[in-house]
Amino acid sequence: MTRVLQVFARAPVPGQAKTRLEPMLGAAGAAALHARLVLRLLDTVFDTLPRLGHPRVELWCAPDDTHPFFEACARRHPLQLRVQRGGDLGQRMHDALADALDRRDRPLLVGTDCPSITADALAAAFDAINPAPCGQAAPPACASDIVLLPTEDGGYALIGAARNDRSLFDAMPWGTDAVYAQTCRRVDHLGWRLHALPIGWDVDRPEDLARLRTVAPELFETRDTR
Numbered sequence: 001m002t003r004v005l006q007v008f009a010r011a012p013v014p015g016q017a018k019t020r021l022e023p024m025l026g027a028a029g030a031a032a033l034h035a036r037l038v039l040r041l042l043d044t045v046f047d048t049l050p051r052l053g054h055p056r057v058e059l060w061c062a063p064d065d066t067h068p069f070f071e072a073c074a075r076r077h078p079l080q081l082r083v084q085r086g087g088d089l090g091q092r093m094h095d096a097l098a099d100a101l102d103r104r105d106r107p108l109l110v111g112t113d114c115p116s117i118t119a120d121a122l123a124a125a126f127d128a129i130n131p132a133p134c135g136q137a138a139p140p141a142c143a144s145d146i147v148l149l150p151t152e153d154g155g156y157a158l159i160g161a162a163r164n165d166r167s168l169f170d171a172m173p174w175g176t177d178a179v180y181a182q183t184c185r186r187v188d189h190l191g192w193r194l195h196a197l198p199i200g201w202d203v204d205r206p207e208d209l210a211r212l213r214t215v216a217p218e219l220f221e222t223r224d225t226r
Helices: 019-047 068-076 089-101 119-129 179-190 208-215
Strands: 003-010 056-062 080-083 106-110 146-150 156-161 194-196
Touching (some): 019 056, 019 119, 119 146, 119 156
Parallel strands (some): 003 106
Antiparallel strands (some): 106 156
16 A cells, blocks of 8 residues: 555635635735645655655646646656546545545545644654555554544644545535534544544634744745746
8 A cells, every 4th residue: 555645736826826815915925825835735745755654745736737836846846746626625535535545545635724734743644544664565454544634713634544435525515614523423424433633723814824924934935936
């Protein structure tokens, strides 16, 4: 079983990325911050690959993989560019996880706007769904079927899966404070084992920016993210 890290990201197009931050940053500033968050996560991953069990890293792009920023990411790090497919977020997530699970791999799907997604969190999440050393011929049964990193706003920023089911994603009220609780209930209804990581926080609202400045001030420095 290969560990697979699936990073979901939108193209940093002004007016289409981190739009809720536009009152503070403007459309171009919000898109630029989104790009820096993507790069920050990818840098963290590739700086700690051995600790994570040398996962295959896939950058799942929206609306497609042709934006120059995605090409720059692929030049910066040895990752695979993939295209998100599906009508809504849940369909796209289910499709990405299924892509890995169909190959008997162990996927971990993450967003890019959660500073709580650290190397420690990623390692713990991978260990929850794939506790055997990477490359071992006959790994033991997974400790958990699903792992989640809940966020303070009631959602989650990471999902790892040893199993997959559309019921975890269909008709989910994405963007509301009910997402994590509903997902937990659906996992329980399936009779699956859930592992929850310590609660984190993500960057969605203008008030989150001051908090982000304290943990990652470098994200607010002017630099080229093309």
